[in-house]
Amino acid sequence: MSTALASAALAEKPTAGAAVWTGLIGLAVAMGIGRFAFTPLLPLMQQDAGVSLVQGSWLATANYLGYLAGAVICIASPPAPARAIRWGLVSIALFTFGMGLTHEVWLWLMLRFFAGAASALVLIGVSAWAMPVLARLHQAARSGEVFAGVGVGICLAGLVGLGAGVTASGSQATWISLGMIAAIFALALWRPLSRGRVQVMSVSGAARAPLTRQAWIAALCYGAFGYGYIIPATFLPALAHGIIKDPAAFGWVWPVFGAAAAISTVLAMRLLPALSSRRLWGYAQLVLASGVAAPVFATNLAALLFAALCVGGTFMVITMAGIQEAQRIGGAQPGRVMALNTTAFAFGQIAGPLTVNLFNGALELPSLLAVLALVASSLTLGLTAPASARAAERQPETEIHVIPDVRINPRSK
Template sequence: MSTALASATLAETPTAGAAAWTGLIGLAVAMGIGRFAFTPLLPLMQQDAGVSLVQGSWLATANYVGYLVGALICISSPPPPARAIQWGLVSIALFTLGMGLTHELSLWFALRFLAGAASAFVLVGVSAWAMPVFARLHQARRSGQVFAGVGVGICLAGLVGLVAGVTALGSQATWISLGVIAAVFALALWRQLASDGVRTTSAAGGRAPLTRQAWTAALCYGAFGYGYIIPATFLPALAREMIKDPAMFGWVWPVFGAAAAVSTVFAARLLPTFSSRRLWAYAQWVLASGVVAPVFAINLTTVLFAALCVGGTFMVITMAGIQEARRLGGAQSAPVVALYTAAFALGQIVGPLTVSMFHGGLLPSLLAALALAASSLTLGLTARASGATV
């Protein structure tokens, strides 16, 4: 009987390949659709639903706030990783479908808020579910495949938005299409996650408090969120001014997503040579150069350079940052990952507010680059105390 039980447990435990594909698809749906699909769909909503730029900004903020709330819930009451992924994906599918079934602005706010919260659950769940599998099987490079899912999802949502723009499909039908895609993938992953054989350490009862090093690194991760969101939010607007042809402009978001997907796979191969902390710090310097480039000249070259720097590093930093969170958190890494996610979400909220405070201009970009530089320096200065090297 013991042999049969061992065989059943082994069969239930996912292989590295199965965990990688499950994580990739989960993040593609959660981030590509639940978080970032709004960017390529906003022009369609402006055209056929009369959404103003101010309303679009508030809808994006509602998603950011939901992401923050979801992360805070994961800190206070960490959910079982597999269940967080399952119900998070189902929720994202439902909330995305809802966007195409109503014209009420108040309902849109609620749906974007809830989709943001569900996305945070999936990100924390995937990190806590897949990473231990790779560690146990000595397949750390597979983490690059998992985090490439974000870029894949962004590329998919961008292509759907491009087709919708060229064929005049309309924003309602496009939201419904993305909701159906999300539902199909959520159902496809349900069985894999239902037979979850991954053993995770319970956080109940004697959960250790977060260390000073974890809080410091989380602050650096929040600075990344602040520095990243300013170009990620306003580069499309600059590109729209430079590229007049809608069909050409429609390729900006898919290419951005493709760069994010490829960069994580490449960066994962560097992890045996570079520590996650070093990779994080170096990538932020590249991101900072992209943030500051349009300050010196606003033209198509600098916009494309900035897009390449942002698209090619933001998921590398996310992957390396979560790897560092797992290192600092050890067996109780889920709350640390959730803390990072909350810090990132808070930075995303503060970034656009800074732009509004200074009425646009160059100062917000300079502040974002300064925050990224300070974050990288802090990671280096505190490396020895955290037990890492940069």
């Protein structure tokens, strides 16, 4: 990953390459570290800090509550996209670094909460900053490369966690290392983002009209997706650690998850151009459901790697398809539909770890409930699709539009 490339290319009118690299790096830090670094580090924290699976569920829930708070903030007072990315990345670096400076659970809860909020700011900021550049340059199909950043970040965090497990570095040192990595990338993007100028469409009066029935259906299905994927996305390495004690073996589960996520979005945009965003969303959720179900019926490394491939290979494809579907059905207010989806998603992923706590740390029944939610969501997407959506397959790359509901600095106009 070349931050120098992004810095050099980003000018008054960013190029497609600059938009891709900036978005990819931003999402790698925001999601790979700010959101999901806890997952590969949980086994280490279980070993050297005595963290239980129930405590891990609460720490995960705190991060997801923060993500929800960040989404609500963006609805109530939309920040400038570049500012949201810059300050969000700096915040993630600080909160991640802080995880390695304490063993107090209540401080961990606070730090994970604020890291989640910062992650939401960066995700929304990247969507509002990079997507308009690609759309303007008629290269919107490269959005798959931007969203590959999530998988790249997950893979990076997983490899750092794997290295820490093999070398017995401990969770505290690993948190500090990830915080330093996040700080390096945050600083690398600070000046380029301050120089970039991105024109975002203004919001018309229609943007405050009541949301349509299709928007609410999409939000419900997106919430089910959040609930469905979050249990394996939180506990896969812990499951692997429970059956295989060698970190050189179980530690590969999360890097595989991240690599699948990184590759999947690019492949989906290039190999499945005939599928509409709604149909891609529904099909991907069925694959995701099979990955969620696998560890319930077989607790071995092969089943966990299969789950990592299925879940990692679909959750960012669904995220990308959900954004495209929000833009399609949103009309004059795609940003509001995406914000509604993000809020529903946050509620869904909060419910996942809480369900695990309800069953005293057992994962089997919560996983089966997640499978049912995903299958029901896919059926709902198919049965409620309007005739126009069923007839229209994904259009050329210019169909990925600007998200207009996020405000930018007037000086950038």
